[in-house]
Amino acid sequence: MLNLVEEIVLLMIDDEGSFIPVRDTAFDHSVAGAVLMDLAFANRIDTDSDRLTVIDSSPTGSAMLDSALSLIASSEETRSPSAWIAALATDEARPVRDMALDSLVERGILERSGAKFLWVFERLRHPIVDDREERAVKRRIAGVLLSDDIPDPRDAALICLADACGVLPAIFSVQEIEKARPRIEQLRKLDLIGREMSGAIEEIERSIIVAMSYMPH
Amino acid sequence: MKVTTERQGGALSICVDGRIDGSNVVEFEEAVRAAIGDEDVVVIMDFGNLLYVSSAGLRAVLLTGKRLRGRKSELVLCSLSDPIRKVFEISGFDKLFAIHPTRGEALSSLAD
Numbered sequence: 001m002l003n004l005v006e007e008i009v010l011l012m013i014d015d016e017g018s019f020i021p022v023r024d025t026a027f028d029h030s031v032a033g034a035v036l037m038d039l040a041f042a043n044r045i046d047t048d049s050d051r052l053t054v055i056d057s058s059p060t061g062s063a064m065l066d067s068a069l070s071l072i073a074s075s076e077e078t079r080s081p082s083a084w085i086a087a088l089a090t091d092e093a094r095p096v097r098d099m100a101l102d103s104l105v106e107r108g109i110l111e112r113s114g115a116k117f118l119w120v121f122e123r124l125r126h127p128i129v130d131d132r133e134e135r136a137v138k139r140r141i142a143g144v145l146l147s148d149d150i151p152d153p154r155d156a157a158l159i160c161l162a163d164a165c166g167v168l169p170a171i172f173s174v175q176e177i178e179k180a181r182p183r184i185e186q187l188r189k190l191d192l193i194g195r196e197m198s199g200a201i202e203e204i205e206r207s208i209i210v211a212m213s214y215m216p217h
Numbered sequence: 218m219k220v221t222t223e224r225q226g227g228a229l230s231i232c233v234d235g236r237i238d239g240s241n242v243v244e245f246e247e248a249v250r251a252a253i254g255d256e257d258v259v260v261i262m263d264f265g266n267l268l269y270v271s272s273a274g275l276r277a278v279l280l281t282g283k284r285l286r287g288r289k290s291e292l293v294l295c296s297l298s299d300p301i302r303k304v305f306e307i308s309g310f311d312k313l314f315a316i317h318p319t320r321g322e323a324l325s326s327l328a329d
Contacts, residue, residue, distance in 0.1 A: 150286050
């Protein structure tokens, strides 16, 4: 079974094996959020809106989670979930994303291929070679979005991540997303880490828009 | 944390005293699972004495509700203090579960 970091990274891969173009901020915060969600589901951390606490600092066995767990466990100050999301988005998101890609390649879900770019630079691509996991993840998302059942907490977290990093338009039509928007909003509220992550992304994007509106034309 | 149960008016009431967080959530889940029998169609979680609930506690409540819904049974919440009610509302639980001010009102609603 893939963890949430691997699932969200897999969803971000397009048909050519490149990442779907989304803002770096959204991608990095989503990866950071996914790490914390995975640690919460592994019973290593717990949260409320003010505090993120370590309840078990023993390694999970997954390098992409244990680096963050060790960082949080060794911190002398107790920080809020949003502060940890911001810290991990800055320091951990890229290495974790690369570890998730390595893991997906090792599992035979992606393959790694290099292509020359401007005749000199090598651009790595990760085309999907076994799409069963990808289809299963998309089926889970559709199943939860299109029903009004009580969701599994892990599925609610996955939808929160998919919405935050802007991958839903790659799965559903604009009309389908609009129709499912009330359900997406309901699911986004269920996961505290997801709520804080979405809030942080929206805040940064608002700041970017404000900054751009002051730029000379 | 202390979990006690009572069968009354055709429903199983589960009363929680204290805190539900990452340090005792497994214990909470085990107590709830052991308390709910196959015959229980309505389970009322009485949170009148619940002092604190973390994300881990909310997930445990959500999973209990999901398991019950899966077998056509219902989870109802009652007696939440204002701060606890706010936590449940911010998390959208009021859209998934009926929340009553008192256990009496929760039981009355079953008769309607």
